[in-house]
Structure formats: C-alpha cells, structure tokens
Amino acid sequence: MKKVWYPFFRIFHLGHDQDAPEMIDETIRKGVSVGGANLWELFFAILIASIGLNVNSTAVIIGAMLISPLMGPIVGIGYGAGVKDMGLIRLSLRNLGIFVAISLSTATLYFLLTPLTHAQPELLSRTNPTLWDVLIAFFGGAVGMIGATRRYSSNVVPGVAIATALMPPLCTAGFGIACGNWRYFGGAFYLFAINSVFIAFASLLVVKLLRLPEHGEIDAVTRRRTRLIIAFIVTATAVPSAFLAYDLVGQKVFEQTALSIFQGIDKDSRYVLLGREISFAPRRVMLTVGGDGQIEEIRQTVERQFAARGYDDVVVTVRYVGAEKFDVTQLKQELQQQVFSNTLKELQDSIAARGRLEAEIKSLKAGQEDHQHLIREIGAQYPEALRITVGSGSKALRHAEAPEPSIIVVMVVDQPISTQDRTRLQAWLEARYPGQAVELVINEEIPQVKPPPRARRR
Known part of the structure; x- marks a missing residue:
C-alpha cells in the first residue's frame, strides 16, 4: 500500500x-x-x-x-x-x-x-x-x-x-x-x-x-491565548458572510422564479411585457404590460404561479399602457432585436478586454521567464556570485523628456571581480538588450573568518 x-x-x-x-x-x-x-x-x-x-x-x-x-x-x-x-x-x-x-x-x-x-x-x-x-x-x-x-x-x-x-x-x-x-x-x-x-x-x-x-x-499560556484570538477573529469575520450568503441565495432563487413566470406570461399573444421590477425584501413585483389583456387577470395569474412555487406573500402590481398606439407583434420583434444588439456589443467588449488582459499577462510571464534565463546564464559564467537580482524598469535623466526602458542587474559576490570582467559583463548585457539602458551593480560580500579559539591556560 x-x-x-x-x-x-x-x-x-x-x-x-x-x-x-x-x-x-x-x-x-x-x-x-x-x-x-x-x-x-x-x-x-x-x-x-x-x-x-x-x-x-x-x-x-x-x-x-x-x-x-x-x-x-x-x-x-x-x-x-x-x-x-x-x-x-x-x-x-x-x-x-x-x-x-x-x-x-x-x-x-x-x-x-x-x-x-x-x-x-x-x-x-x-x-x-x-x-x-x-x-x-x-x-x-x-x-x-x-x-x-x-x-x-x-x-x-x-x-x-x-x-x-x-x-x-x-x-x-x-x-x-x-x-x-x-x-x-x-x-x-x-x-x-x-x-x-x-x-x-x-x-x-x-x-x-x-x-x-x-x-x-512562546509559552503554553500565550500559545493557547493566541490560538483562541485567531479562532475568534476568523469566526467573527466569517459568520456574518454566511448570513449574507443565505440572503443572496434566497434573492437569486426568488428572481429566477419571477423570471420564469414572466417568460410564460410574455408568450401570450394578447399582450407584451414592457417592463418589470422585482423586490426581494419586501417581496413585491411590478409589471408594465401592453396589449389587449386585462390587468386583474394578469395579476391573479402571476399571484397563482408564485403561490404554486411556495411564495404566498408576493404583492403583484400591474401597470397597463393600452394597445391603441402600437402593434404588439412588431414591438416584440423590435425589443428582441434591441436585446440581441446590446448583448452582442457587451460580448464583443468583453472579448476585447479579455484579449488585452491575456496579452498583458503573457508579456509579464515572458519577461519573468527571460529574467530567469538571464540569472542562470550569469550564474554559470560567474560562480562567485552569491545572489543575482534582475528587474525591469525605466530610466530618466534630470532634463530628459521621457524615460527609457532599462534592465537592472544586481550581483552580490564573495570574491572581487576585475574591471575587465565588469566591462565584459556590461557589454554582454547591452548586446542582449539592445535599445534598453542597462544598470549593472556589483556588491562584494566577503565572508568573515572566525578567529581561532584561544588555548587554555594550564
């Protein structure tokens, strides 16, 4: 096993x-x-x-x-x-x-x-x-x-x-x-x-x-007190969110129930559903309809369907705008075309925003991978390097109009590096990143040698 x-x-x-x-x-x-x-x-x-x-x-x-x-x-x-x-x-x-x-x-x-x-x-x-x-x-x-x-x-x-x-x-x-x-x-x-x-x-x-x-x-008493404090903070922070989540679920279920009822009503050819307002607390529904239907008939139909789904306390209000000035079938088609147009525009905007975000993330990831390769290459050439830090930034002089992109390389070594090696590394970095300023910083960190222990007196 x-x-x-x-x-x-x-x-x-x-x-x-x-x-x-x-x-x-x-x-x-x-x-x-x-x-x-x-x-x-x-x-x-x-x-x-x-x-x-x-x-x-x-x-x-x-x-x-x-x-x-x-x-x-x-x-x-x-x-x-x-x-x-x-x-x-x-x-x-x-x-x-x-x-x-x-x-x-x-x-x-x-x-x-x-x-x-x-x-x-x-x-x-x-x-x-x-x-x-x-x-x-x-x-x-x-x-x-x-x-x-x-x-x-x-x-x-x-x-x-x-x-x-x-x-x-x-x-x-x-x-x-x-x-x-x-x-x-x-x-x-x-x-x-x-x-x-x-x-x-x-x-x-x-x-x-x-x-x-x-x-x-820390002693046992402090450890126990710390654990109690952490448990209290975590619990006190999480509990209210659980109640809010319960209310949110109830609201979403109520809204979905109302929308399913409205879809059934909107299929009736005698009238068209022009607007709706849904309130979860208190439970109220306001409908704006047009066509040949009767207000009381619509209100009773909606209340019966809510009651059949377990909502007996829903207050339904219906506003009627008449049917003399518009054609119900044509109005439904125009509303559907408008909804489709708005949805298509939102989808296109969302796809464009997602593409820009993915491009930014891809660029960041590519830069990180390039820095990792650079660290490994420098480490292979200079084994005396204890730490190597690489970053991207911008460099600007005091009177410059705009900053220019730059690469910053910081090396911490345990042995001195000659001027010739510094010049060669600087030239190599500038050739690797053309068009960017290169800042090379080399710090020496010589390990301290402990003095030998003193001999004991006899």
Missing part, C-alpha cells in the same frame, strides 16, 4: 522547488516594508482603482489590482504568526494600518472632487460580501503563500491580486465616506476585512504545512 501511494504524494509534495527559508523570509519582509516606492505605488494604484470604479471600467480596476502593494503586510501577518515572530506581526499590522489610512483618504478625496457621483455596477458589486468571498480569499491567500515560497517567480502573484481584489473594496469604502452612504462603506470595508483576515489565515496554515523554521518561542 505504501508503494502505491508514494508516487501520488510525491507529485503533490511542495518541497521540490521550495526556496531556502532565509530567502523566503527576506522576500516577505521586503513586501511588508513601508516607504519609498511602495507608498507611491499604493497612492497611484488607489487613484487608478477609484477612476476605474467611477467609470465602470473592469480593465482599469484589474490594472490597479496588479500594482497594489497591499498584499505584502497581510501575508506578513500570517507568516509572522506561523514562525512566531511577534515583531514582524506588529510591524505588518502597523504598516497595513498606514496603507489602509492612505487608501481611504485618497479614495475619499477623489470621490469628493469627481463630477461623476453615480454608483456604477462595478462599485455596487463590492458592497455585498458573502461566504463565497471568504472562500476566494482563503484559497487565494493559500496559493499566494505557496507562490511566495517557490525558488522561481511565476504568474501566481498577479492571479492572486486579481482574485482577492484588496484595492477595489477600499475605494468603494472611500466612495461611501464621500457620499455619506454608510451602508456602502460598511459593506465594502467588511469585504476588505474578509480578504485580509483569510489571506493572512491561509498564509499561516501554509507556513505550518511547509514547516518553516520558527523565529521565537
């Missing part, structure tokens, strides 16, 4: 490409930091997300998710709890608070100044979190932590940033503050809390699963 199951477990084993614990620790601590580029990235990301929500642009919102640094402190909280590093937990909580304060302030200021004050569908979708958001945050946090512990970078982090969506809820909360709608603020900030808590919780579980080395020791 052991021989049968061993290949199965080996396939799913996470230790094949896991990075060294000290490199994992360094990567996560860098993501927790506040200051410099991180704050500017956050500031611009929150503005981009606010504009995307304001104009109802899904592509713009996705772009803001990809550049947001909010994941760093949240993962740091889960990682710190997993390795028992209270200092890292406190630092991550403090920096997350700074990030949230800056995000809310920026989003509120934007929505106070923008002339577009109408709540768009992309914005409203962030005001009603449910249990499904809990599951998305948990699984997204788990796969994000697994990706952070890998030896080589992958497209996991951008995918997690899009799936968990930390930035849009904070923008929506800022919209709620700006317009004085505390229901919007509460729903959006609760969604952000769900994402934060369950990303951190999933990161904690992955750290325990990978058995990363602990950085501290």
Whole structure:
C-alpha cells in the first residue's frame, strides 16, 4: 500500500522547488516594508482603482489590482504568526494600518472632487460580501503563500491580486465616506476585512504545512491565548458572510422564479411585457404590460404561479399602457432585436478586454521567464556570485523628456571581480538588450573568518 501511494504524494509534495527559508523570509519582509516606492505605488494604484470604479471600467480596476502593494503586510501577518515572530506581526499590522489610512483618504478625496457621483455596477458589486468571498480569499491567500515560497517567480502573484481584489473594496469604502452612504462603506470595508483576515489565515496554515523554521518561542499560556484570538477573529469575520450568503441565495432563487413566470406570461399573444421590477425584501413585483389583456387577470395569474412555487406573500402590481398606439407583434420583434444588439456589443467588449488582459499577462510571464534565463546564464559564467537580482524598469535623466526602458542587474559576490570582467559583463548585457539602458551593480560580500579559539591556560 505504501508503494502505491508514494508516487501520488510525491507529485503533490511542495518541497521540490521550495526556496531556502532565509530567502523566503527576506522576500516577505521586503513586501511588508513601508516607504519609498511602495507608498507611491499604493497612492497611484488607489487613484487608478477609484477612476476605474467611477467609470465602470473592469480593465482599469484589474490594472490597479496588479500594482497594489497591499498584499505584502497581510501575508506578513500570517507568516509572522506561523514562525512566531511577534515583531514582524506588529510591524505588518502597523504598516497595513498606514496603507489602509492612505487608501481611504485618497479614495475619499477623489470621490469628493469627481463630477461623476453615480454608483456604477462595478462599485455596487463590492458592497455585498458573502461566504463565497471568504472562500476566494482563503484559497487565494493559500496559493499566494505557496507562490511566495517557490525558488522561481511565476504568474501566481498577479492571479492572486486579481482574485482577492484588496484595492477595489477600499475605494468603494472611500466612495461611501464621500457620499455619506454608510451602508456602502460598511459593506465594502467588511469585504476588505474578509480578504485580509483569510489571506493572512491561509498564509499561516501554509507556513505550518511547509514547516518553516520558527523565529521565537512562546509559552503554553500565550500559545493557547493566541490560538483562541485567531479562532475568534476568523469566526467573527466569517459568520456574518454566511448570513449574507443565505440572503443572496434566497434573492437569486426568488428572481429566477419571477423570471420564469414572466417568460410564460410574455408568450401570450394578447399582450407584451414592457417592463418589470422585482423586490426581494419586501417581496413585491411590478409589471408594465401592453396589449389587449386585462390587468386583474394578469395579476391573479402571476399571484397563482408564485403561490404554486411556495411564495404566498408576493404583492403583484400591474401597470397597463393600452394597445391603441402600437402593434404588439412588431414591438416584440423590435425589443428582441434591441436585446440581441446590446448583448452582442457587451460580448464583443468583453472579448476585447479579455484579449488585452491575456496579452498583458503573457508579456509579464515572458519577461519573468527571460529574467530567469538571464540569472542562470550569469550564474554559470560567474560562480562567485552569491545572489543575482534582475528587474525591469525605466530610466530618466534630470532634463530628459521621457524615460527609457532599462534592465537592472544586481550581483552580490564573495570574491572581487576585475574591471575587465565588469566591462565584459556590461557589454554582454547591452548586446542582449539592445535599445534598453542597462544598470549593472556589483556588491562584494566577503565572508568573515572566525578567529581561532584561544588555548587554555594550564
């Protein structure tokens, strides 16, 4: 039996490409930091997300998710709890608070100044979190932590940033503050809390699963208290979403039932269904019809069909516009053509947006793969290199009109590299990346030699 199951477990084993614990620790601590580029990235990301929500642009919102640094402190909280590093937990909580304060302030200021004050569908979708958001945050946090512990970078982090969506809820909360709608603020900030808590919780579980080395020791009483606090926070965050999910399911079932009833009524050749309004709480239905049908007959028919499906308390209201001024058959055809045209346009827009997103992801993935090949090639040529870091960016001089693309290569070596080798490496990089500026930085890190132990006196 052991021989049968061993290949199965080996396939799913996470230790094949896991990075060294000290490199994992360094990567996560860098993501927790506040200051410099991180704050500017956050500031611009929150503005981009606010504009995307304001104009109802899904592509713009996705772009803001990809550049947001909010994941760093949240993962740091889960990682710190997993390795028992209270200092890292406190630092991550403090920096997350700074990030949230800056995000809310920026989003509120934007929505106070923008002339577009109408709540768009992309914005409203962030005001009603449910249990499904809990599951998305948990699984997204788990796969994000697994990706952070890998030896080589992958497209996991951008995918997690899009799936968990930390930035849009904070923008929506800022919209709620700006317009004085505390229901919007509460729903959006609760969604952000769900994402934060369950990303951190999933990161904690992955750290325990990978058995990363602990950085501290805590006594049994503190360990028990910490576990109770974590259990309380996770439960308190998840329970309200379960009730909201129950209401959402009930609302969707009611809406589907109403739509099926309306489809049956609309097939009657005596009248045409011009409009409908469905309200789940309280359960009310308002229909606008035209043709030769009778209002009372339609109302009784709809109420009977609702009652047959278990909804006895539905209040049905029918508005009648008459049949003298239009042909029912022609009107139905015009409505069908309009619906088909609108649906086709939405489908074309969706396909175009998806194509642009796939092209961006493909470009990012190609750049990451190229950097991995470059690291391996440099490592093969210079075995004295301890660490090699490669990144893409932009370079601009003080009086330059526009920045130019650049490649940054940072090497940490344990032996000095001659000027000739530096020049050869610089020339090789410039030939490999024509048309781009190349920044080569070489730092020496000479290992310290411990002095021999002193001889004991006799």
